[in-house]
Amino acid sequence: MTPATKSFDVLAAYRHLCERVAKAEHAAGRPAGSVTLVGAAKAQPTERLRQVIAAGLTHIGENYWQDAARHLQADPARQASWHFIGPIQSNKTGPIAEQFDWVQSLDREKIARRLNDQRPADLPPINVLLQVNISGEASKAGLTPERVAAFAEQVLQLPRLRLRGLMAIPAPGDDDAYPAMAALMDQLRPWAPGVDTLSIGMSADLERAINAGATMVRIGTALFGPRPQPSST
Template identity: 45%
Template sequence: MNSADASSSEQLISRWQQVRDEIAQASEQAGRAPDAVQLLAVSKLHSADAIAALNAHGQRDFGENYVQEALEKMQALAGRDIVWHLIGPLQSNKTSEVAAHFDWVHSVDRLKIARRLNDQRPAELAPLNICLQVNIDDEASKSGCTLAELPALVEAVLVMPRLQLRGLMVIPKAGDTRAFATLAKTHAAILARLPALSGFDTLSMGMSADVTEAIAAGSTWVRVGSAIFGARPTTS
């Protein structure tokens, strides 16, 4: 490693630690346990070397948006203790690869995708952890089921043996964090309606700009990319 690479790695680790400190501080302010919120490092468009550097310092969970890019990183980092999360929209022609290689999918938004993931999850692997993405603001540009569609989707997923329903995910409108409270209330309502539901413990919400607000509302996974890795590389 040359001096420039070493400096870059040091800056990466420093930013990562700053984010961890921010999560700890926000958790304390919200009266929550230090381990109540987990950090998902969003590594899309960043290198396998950057992931390896963070992993060497203890970061296990990484979020990717693009299936093919993620599969290449998985191959490059094979043998490392890494938990892979898909957080981007999932097309039906990619479900087989996702079912075979990912540990979590945060962006299941319709029954067709859930069925395909269930049917294609290899039997030798543990059930695939999934979150149902909810489009609370009904934004046409974003994936997610509506609040009205959610109860039926929950019921359908619960009988799929190769999926483990873990919780809900939301991406709010830019600058508007009210969706966090709505998602938390929705999560609580599902638990109240289905008290025997086990493992339904996840609220995937909050990104670099709104970590504190998400944690105050009850987030259990914050998805942070740019605050750790810096600006995404430009693509030509």
């Protein structure tokens, strides 16, 4: 860990980020508290998670199971809701189904069925978002917009999954991605009960995302500071 990383004030960053979200809500004419902040932990030190959870952050996002297994120790009482936001390998669906409240990166029927079958019966259904490759980037996972409706119908048939909405990572400079995601949400709502969550927006574009209708933003660097390399892909 570098000296700059050690000296990063995560609590000050959290306060500043909450102010950014509140200002963006106000500028967009949205009610205060209408946007959920998810802290994208990735390979951050566990102590930073402890600090922001104690300060009031109630949603934590993880990209890799190996990091999540370590980070969950920061929240033994499960004060926060835990979101899996990265690509899902078939051999990791079991622990994800057991430990996470949300999965934001669902884009394959095989993974959906495994999560459904492996969700413990004593837990509520997993909240899931369908990942959309809204900018059509070859380097990114996700459904094409044309496949969203058909996949949503499949997910709605799985009783241990609860379809909540959509997630996307727009390409830098793709201004059309934000209204396009809002339009996809509008198409889903009339026939998909419970769809209420649009997860777009990260450190650099949260204001644009909130203005377009995002109800959830996933923030890493602006909250936790410089990010170490992930422990696994």
